[in-house]
Amino acid sequence: MAVSIAAGSIGVYSGLKKIETFVFNGGVCSRSFGNDGVGKCRRICSRRLSSGAVSILRASSTTAIEDGSSSETDKVPTPKVIIDQDSDPDATIVEITFGDRLGALLDTMRALTNLGLNVVKANVFLDSSGKHNKFAITKADTGRKVDDPELLEAIRLTIINNLLEYHPESSAQLAMGIAFGMEPPKYQIDVDIATHINIYDDGPDRSLLYVESADRPGLLVDLVKIITDISVAVESGEFDTEGLLAKAKFHVSYRGKAISKPLQLVLANSLRYYLRRPSTEDASF
Known part of the structure; x- marks a missing residue:
């Protein structure tokens, strides 16, 4: 079963300066997908979202199930958030899955418009893995897909903050629960074991980079920074948040060509080194 909703702008905030002020309590650097420059990022986007970033009501119970048919003793499903830059040439696709518990469709759309975005299309569909909320979003000021990490x-x-507000029972299921949620994860993932990096040729002009590691705030920004700091361009990709893990797929190139084997090794080692040392002082940039 599927439901489609078209939506326009609802009191949006446009421009990175307003996004910076509205969402984060720290600085934001400018770096875009496809930009192979080496400008330095002064701060990592790893701070908690401000309390005003999402205007929603907290759920009255820890289950917050739409049909009320489940109880607190049910097994909590693994939350998944997918940001897809590949499947639509004109919009960024965001998909959220949380079993049959995720019902805050309109509030999630409203939270996205508060970031200076237009939700141009929204779909809700059900399959064996649960309910999927899928949004096609563009920047309100340009009408184009989001390309800024x-x-x-x-x-x-x-x-994720919106999910935790409506479903506090998911806090222990998400790495972000330690920063945003009511209950931190019950165990920590071993970064050395969880980190996997693979690079494959994807034709003569680009390569595919796969990264899997323990999730944390700011990880997407960090990955793009490490990649572009060695002059590798990030053209597009997909970033999946799956419970305590983050899984990224990037199309990358070097000077318009697929990455050579020696550069693949440099890239993999750089990412692996950084991911195993997640705490980096600002002064080192």
Whole structure:
């Protein structure tokens, strides 16, 4: 079963400066997908969202199930948030899945418009894995898809914060629960074990980079920064938040060509080194 909703702008905030002020309590650097410059990012976007970032009501019970048919003793499903830059040439696709519990469709759309975005289309569909909310979003000021990693990370954290507000029982299921939720995860993932990096050729002009690691706030921004700091361009990709893990797929290139084997090794080692050392002082940039 599927439901489609078209939506326009609802009192949006446009421009990165307003997004910076509205969402984060710290600085935001400018770096876009496809930009292979090496400008330095002064701060990592790893701070808690401000309390005003999402205008919603807290659920009255820890289950917050739409049909009320489940109880607190049910097994809590693994929350998933997918940011897809590949499947639509004109919009960024965001998909949220949380079993049959995720029902805050309109509030999630409103939270996204508060980031200076237009929700141009929304779909709700059911399958064996549960209910999926899928949004096609564009920047309100340009009408184009989102290509800025800081804004993409703000979208991800806003959605997760919205999820935690409506479903506090998911807090222990998400790495973000330690920062945003009521209950931190019951265990921590071993970063050395969880981190996997693979690079494959995807034709003569680009390569596919796969990264899987323990999730944390600011991870999407950090990954793009590490990649572009060695002059590798990020053209597009997909970033999945799945419980305590983050899984990223990036189309990358070097000077318009697929990445050579030696550069693949440099890229993989750089990412692996950084991911195993998640705490980096601002002064090192």
